[in-house]
Amino acid sequence: xxxxxxxxxxxxxxxxxxxxxxxxxxxxxxxxxxxxDQKMMFGLFFSLKTFAAAMDPRQDNKSLGAxxxxxxxxxxxxxxxxxxxxxxxxxxxxxxxxxxxxxDAGDLRDHxxxxxxxxxxxxxxxxxxxxxxxPFSCELFTARLHHYIRSLGL
Amino acid sequence: MPRQCxxxxxxxxxxxxxxxxxxxxxxxxxxxxxAIGFRxxxxxxxxxxxxxxxxxxxxxxxxxxCKEFWMEVFRKQVDNLRTNHRGTFVLKDNxxxxxxxxxxxxxxxxxxxxxxxxxxxxxxxxxxxxxxxALVRGALAxxxxxxxxxxxxxxPPACEFTVTIKPR
Amino acid sequence: METINAEIFTLTYGSMVRQLIADxxxxxxxxxxxxxxxxxxxxxxxxxxxxxxxxxxCGDFRETVDRVAKVGFRMFLNTTAAVTNWNAEGxxxxxxxxxxxxxxxxxLPEGCQNLVYCNVLCGVIRGxxxxxSINTECSFVRDVLRGSDVSELRLKxxxxxxxxxxxxxxx
Numbered sequence: 273x274x275x276x277x278x279x280x281x282x283x284x285x286x287x288x289x290x291x292x293x294x295x296x297x298x299x300x301x302x303x304x305x306x307x308x309d310q311k312m313m314f315g316l317f318f319s320l321k322t323f324a325a326a327m328d329p330r331q332d333n334k335s336l337g338a339x340x341x342x343x344x345x346x347x348x349x350x351x352x353x354x355x356x357x358x359x360x361x362x363x364x365x366x367x368x369x370x371x372x373x374x375x376d377a378g379d380l381r382d383h384x385x386x387x388x389x390x391x392x393x394x395x396x397x398x399x400x401x402x403x404x405x406x407p408f409s410c411e412l413f414t415a416r417l418h419h420y421i422r423s424l425g426l
Numbered sequence: 427m428p429r430q431c432x433x434x435x436x437x438x439x440x441x442x443x444x445x446x447x448x449x450x451x452x453x454x455x456x457x458x459x460x461a462i463g464f465r466x467x468x469x470x471x472x473x474x475x476x477x478x479x480x481x482x483x484x485x486x487x488x489x490x491x492c493k494e495f496w497m498e499v500f501r502k503q504v505d506n507l508r509t510n511h512r513g514t515f516v517l518k519d520n521x522x523x524x525x526x527x528x529x530x531x532x533x534x535x536x537x538x539x540x541x542x543x544x545x546x547x548x549x550x551x552x553x554x555x556x557x558x559x560a561l562v563r564g565a566l567a568x569x570x571x572x573x574x575x576x577x578x579x580x581x582p583p584a585c586e587f588t589v590t591i592k593p594r
Numbered sequence: 595m596e597t598i599n600a601e602i603f604t605l606t607y608g609s610m611v612r613q614l615i616a617d618x619x620x621x622x623x624x625x626x627x628x629x630x631x632x633x634x635x636x637x638x639x640x641x642x643x644x645x646x647x648x649x650x651x652c653g654d655f656r657e658t659v660d661r662v663a664k665v666g667f668r669m670f671l672n673t674t675a676a677v678t679n680w681n682a683e684g685x686x687x688x689x690x691x692x693x694x695x696x697x698x699x700x701x702l703p704e705g706c707q708n709l710v711y712c713n714v715l716c717g718v719i720r721g722x723x724x725x726x727s728i729n730t731e732c733s734f735v736r737d738v739l740r741g742s743d744v745s746e747l748r749l750k751x752x753x754x755x756x757x758x759x760x761x762x763x764x765x
Binding site: 501 | 610
Binding site: 284314385389397 | 637638640641642644645646648649650651652725726727757759760761
């Protein structure tokens with residue numbers, strides 16, 4: 273099972289962290305630039321969230337495009353294509369983690385939660401050198417993250 | 427069992443207090459953070475030694491700091507203690523807990539930029555060592571040892587505290 | 595969750611308040627500084643709270659405040675707050691703290707009767723809630739250090755932020 277890349281975004285759409293372990297198709301052939309790639313990714317799951325909420329057959333239908341309020345419980349957490357699987361975690365604080373893996377990866381929600389609670393919280397938010405809201409790439413964080421991803425067999 | 431709280435409270439308080447004093451220019455930040463630590467160190471030493479016999483020689487006091495005090499405050503003991511037997515002690519903590527999360531972006535591999543990057547981590551560490559140094563100094567003072575305490579962390583979280591006993 | 599002996603925390607906090615009084619001299623400036631520091635702590639603290647308590651989105655303000663009072667205070671300060679005195683609209687309430695580690699063994703010095711010693715808590719709550727899109731005002735209306743038998747925080751909901759697409763569509 274392979275891990276392709278990972279993105280961390282905040283509510284404002286800032287890409288706080290990006291790493292690619294393996295990305296056979298270069299960014300230039302895809303979105304064009306890293307900035308566009310990140311914006312597209314953000315736009316993708318933002319739309320997917322609203323779409324998922326609107327299409328939810330079990331709840332009052334919200335019209336497509338209606339702004340979401342806090343408390344909207346329905347969120348998507350992954351989608352799969354024949355080539356890759358995209359895993360998504362969003363915390364109520366607006367932190368979004370996107371992990372792209374090979375398509376045979378299982379449900380990685382618990383692992384994303386671990387990355388959020390045990391790696392991001394401990395290595396980034398409690399780092400005195402870090403200012404919240406800014407992109408980060410501190411060594412302790414990257415070391416722990418890579419180690420964890422490797423340990424999952426990715 | 428004494429009242430407990432989450433370690434996060436202390437971690438974030440220490441982090442923010444250094445940052446807050448660093449953001450203002452009304453008073454020299456290091457002096458203020460030092461004063462905070464010194465007072466706290468005295469109070470902690472008072473509590474930790476309330477029910478025990480007085481400690482005598484400076485060496486005994488330093489050993490107490492390296493073991494019991496370090497354990498209570500920094501959750502482990504000092505890893506290595508050296509002295510020149512003339513009033514200077516070097517306390518080495520290989521994984522100093524209060525620097526454990528301090529981390530910066532990776533340095534470039536070599537050259538002048540790399541050296542600068544390494545220097546800047548050590549400098550940043552110094553800001554965050556003021557409080558612990560003052561805690562130690564305060565504790566020593568309460569226990570009858572008047573000393574200067576400084577610390578260096580060239581490669582955090584490994585850290586060396588130097589205690590220099592002031593001549594009477 | 596790693597726990598420590600609270601006295602290191604409360605003594606450091608107390609020492610810091612004393613230092614702020616000496617450095618700022620003006621008590622209302624100290625109160626403001628404590629709130630600001632609390633805010634900066636709160637915006638870092640919230641994610642640990644959300645991750646460790648596995649809190650998904652809360653349905654409404656009431657539910658949110660309940661979680662703060664029961665789960666939040668327990669997780670960090672090892673105490674709980676009671677939630678009472680809701681207004682009719684459900685936008686204002688009180689958090690009653692009978693037991694607050696920050697005030698253990700604390701006595702306000704002379705000339706500091708206007709000091710809101712625990713104002714950092716107001717900042718923490720405000721900062722943490724802001725990160726989950728809830729804008730609030732938080733202040734102490736009763737204080738054990740100023741003669742009351744409990745401390746009471748008044749929490750007021752100001753507004754909720756909507757999830758908005760942050761980029762302009764034509765970018």
